[in-house]
Amino acid sequence: MKKVFVTGATGLLGTNIIIKLLQNGYSVIALVRQKSKYLGEENENLKLIEGSLSSDLSSYLTNIECIIHIAAETSQNLIRYEDYKKINYDITVNLFSQAEACGIRKFLFISSANTIGYGSEKQPGNEKELQKYPFTDSFYAQSKLEAENYLLENHKNTEIIILNPTFMIGAYDTKPSSGKLIFWAWKKKLIFYPKGGKNFVHAEDAANGIMSAIDNGKNGEKYLLAHQNLSYREFFSQINRITHQNPTMIPIPNMLLNILGWVGDILRKVKIKTNLCSSNMKALQIRNYYSHQKSVEELGIQYQPIDRAIEDAVQYFMKSNRN
Numbered sequence: 001m002k003k004v005f006v007t008g009a010t011g012l013l014g015t016n017i018i019i020k021l022l023q024n025g026y027s028v029i030a031l032v033r034q035k036s037k038y039l040g041e042e043n044e045n046l047k048l049i050e051g052s053l054s055s056d057l058s059s060y061l062t063n064i065e066c067i068i069h070i071a072a073e074t075s076q077n078l079i080r081y082e083d084y085k086k087i088n089y090d091i092t093v094n095l096f097s098q099a100e101a102c103g104i105r106k107f108l109f110i111s112s113a114n115t116i117g118y119g120s121e122k123q124p125g126n127e128k129e130l131q132k133y134p135f136t137d138s139f140y141a142q143s144k145l146e147a148e149n150y151l152l153e154n155h156k157n158t159e160i161i162i163l164n165p166t167f168m169i170g171a172y173d174t175k176p177s178s179g180k181l182i183f184w185a186w187k188k189k190l191i192f193y194p195k196g197g198k199n200f201v202h203a204e205d206a207a208n209g210i211m212s213a214i215d216n217g218k219n220g221e222k223y224l225l226a227h228q229n230l231s232y233r234e235f236f237s238q239i240n241r242i243t244h245q246n247p248t249m250i251p252i253p254n255m256l257l258n259i260l261g262w263v264g265d266i267l268r269k270v271k272i273k274t275n276l277c278s279s280n281m282k283a284l285q286i287r288n289y290y291s292h293q294k295s296v297e298e299l300g301i302q303y304q305p306i307d308r309a310i311e312d313a314v315q316y317f318m319k320s321n322r323n
Helices: 012-023 081-101 139-154 180-185 203-216 232-242 254-269 278-283 293-299 306-319
Strands: 003-007 027-032 046-050 066-069 106-110 159-165 167-169 190-193 197-202 221-225 228-231 248-251
Touching: 003 012, 012 027, 012 203, 066 081, 081 106, 081 139, 106 139, 106 203, 139 159, 159 203, 167 180, 167 203, 167 306, 180 232, 180 306, 190 232, 197 203, 197 232, 197 306, 203 221, 203 293, 203 306, 221 293, 228 232, 232 248, 232 306, 254 278
Parallel strands: 003 027, 003 066, 027 046, 066 106, 106 159, 159 221, 167 197, 190 248
Antiparallel strands: 197 228
């Protein structure tokens, strides 16, 4: 039985990948801060261990074939690059060093699509495109890109495969994280939406892509886990259809977003944490679109329509009494 070590096990993607691993006969060791935070499926092949990413984990890495490193600092309100770097870069480097020392064959790093240059609906971005503004000004995206570059430049005996998911929607979003976008529209009489758009992917499909990458991913390669390119209006319209609501849709002027970004920049200069900043507000105005061609051809992923992801997320939130 193949053994896999997983970080970030309690999040949306982490929970989905653990479920897939267990269903496919893997033995899983998952690092968590608190065991009670894991709300996915369990069986005798799952071992949850409480601990810190910064600690020596080598005792748990014996006979591990593959590490899937998902854990990351994803908050958008931190005001120093160092706050992201110490988790997204330093911890990654430390864990990878332990992996090489323990002779682990593969290290799968779960990064972000925003380390890759986006494109348009007709010419979506692919894995060869260099990162673009506003994500070049995003501390989160920069810290993930720095980690990617380190891994690609320094791996020797351990194979490196980088997965770059886009915006994930689906069940087991316990916080919620990306699922907050659903609550922006769900049960609202008025929906204010930005004029941009992004690529959406079912979290289950992203998990399937990671599963496939264990055996089929190529050493030193990056793979976008991406599916439907939608404007925010189109995405919210799908939520409206699925939840049987008919709210008034109102576009947010780009100038208003720019002003909010400038206000956020000032607040950050005086050390006040806020999600507002120019780069974050600009991200809402662009069409942040990507291609999934490589992951389909090399990993064999069969992507589900994003309305299925929305349905799964809504059903999960209803069962969890988060609606």
